Amino acid sequence: MEDFTEQIILITGATRGIGKAIAETFLKAGGTVIGVYSGNKEAADKFTADNQTFAAQFTLYRCDISKEDEVIALFAELQNSYPRLDILINNAGIRQDAMLALMDLEKWSRVIDVNLTGTYLMSKQAVLFMMQNKYGRIISITSPVARLGFSGQANYAASKAGQIAMTKTLAKEVARKKITVNCVSPGFIATDFIEDLPKEQLAEYKKLVPMRRFGSVDDVANAVLFLAGKNSAYISGATLEVTGGL
Template sequence: MGRLEGKYAIVTGASRGIGRAIALELAREGCIVGVNYQHNQALAEEVAAEIKSMGRECMLLQANVADPTEARAMVRRFLDAYGRLDIMVNNAGITRDRSLRKMTDEDWLQVIQTNLNAVFFCTTAAMQPMIEQQYGRIINISSMNGQTAAFGQANYGASKGGIIAFTKTAALELAKYGITVNVVAPGFTLTDMLSKVPEEVQNQIKARIPLGRFGLPEEMAKAVVFLAADGDYITGQQINVNGGAYM
C-alpha cells in the first residue's frame, strides 16, 4: 500500500521530463493522477498507460495552463470526475533563452506566462476545494536558476524566482486551512532538453557540480512525494535537489 493511497493529484506538464516522473511516482505511491499536457497527446497517453499498468487510475487533462480559462477549467474537470483534489503539482515550464540584448518581448512574456502566471492560475483554482477539505498539498517546481544567475535566462530566472516568492505568500495565507505550499528547485537534470547539449558542454557543467553528475527526473519526483506524503509540518520552504551546485 502506497504512502498516498486514496489521494487525488494533478501534475501540470506531465507528459515528459520531470513532470512525467512526478506523475508516475505519485501513482506508484497510490494517487489517482490527473496528467496534464498541452500538445503531445501521444506522450501523455504513454504516461497514462504506464500508470494503468501499475493498476492505478489516471485522467488525461489537455490544457494550456498559461491560459487562465483553460487552467481553471482543467481543475474543474478533474473535480467533476473525482470530487476531490489533494495534491497540486505546478510543473509546466518552457525556456526561451537569449541574452537581454537579443530577448524579445514575446520571449519574455511567453516564459513568464507559462512558468509563473500558470502557477497562480492553477493554485487559485485548486485551493478552494482544498480549503473546503481543510487539507491540501501544493508543490511548485522552480529551479536552481531562480536562485542564482544563468546567462541568457533573465526571463526564466525571473519566472522561477517569482515562483519561490509566490510560494511563501501562498504558504502563509493557506496554512490555517491545513494546506502546505512548498517548492522543489531542481538543478541540472537529465531530461530531453539537457541531453541535446553537446557532450563537451555537459562535461563543463558537471565539473561545477560537487556530486559530479546530473540529477535524474526520478530524484526530483521523490522530493515531491516526500513533501506530499511526509511534509505535514513543512510549508513555505524550498527543497534544493541540485547535487550541491547551489548551496
C-alpha cells in the same frame, strides 16, 4: 514509501521528463493521478502505454496552463469528476533562452506566462478546491537558476524566482487551512528540457556540480513525494534543493 491511496494528485507537465517520474511514483504509491500536458499527444500516448498496470488510477487532460479560460474549464471538469483535490504539483515549465539585450518581448512573456502565471492560475483554482476540504499540499518545481542566474536565462530565472516568492506568500495565506505550499528545486536533470544544449555547455554545467553528475528524474520525484506526504505537515514556505550540492 508513504502510501498515497485515497489521495488525489494533480500534476502539470505529467507526461514527460520530471513530471512523468513524479506521476509514476505517485501511481506506485497508490495515488489517483490527474495528469496535465499542453499538446504533445505522442508523449501522452506513451505515458498511457507505459502505465497500463495503473490504468484505473490516472486520467490525462490537455490544458495550456498559461490560459486562464483553459485552467478554469479544467477545474470545472475536475470539480464534477473528483470529490476533492489533495495535492497539486506545478511542474510544467519551458525555457526560451536569449541574452537579455537581444531577448524579444515574446520570448520574455511566453516563459513568464507558462512558468509563473501558469503556477498562479493553477494554484488559485487548487486553493479554492482544497479549502472545501481544509487540507492540501502545493508543490512547485523551481530552479537554482532563481538564485544563481545563468547567462541567457533572464526570463526563466525571473519566472523561477517568482515561483519561490509566490510560494512563501501563499504559504502564509493558507496556513490556517492546513494547506502547505513548498518548492522543489532540481539542479541539472537529464530530460528533453536540456537536451538541445550544446555538448560543451553540458560538460561545463557538469563541472559546476560538486557530485560531478546530473540528477535523475527519480531524485526529484522522491523529494516531491516527501513534501507531499502527510508527515510533512509542518513544512511550508520552504524550497528543497535537489542539486547534488550545486
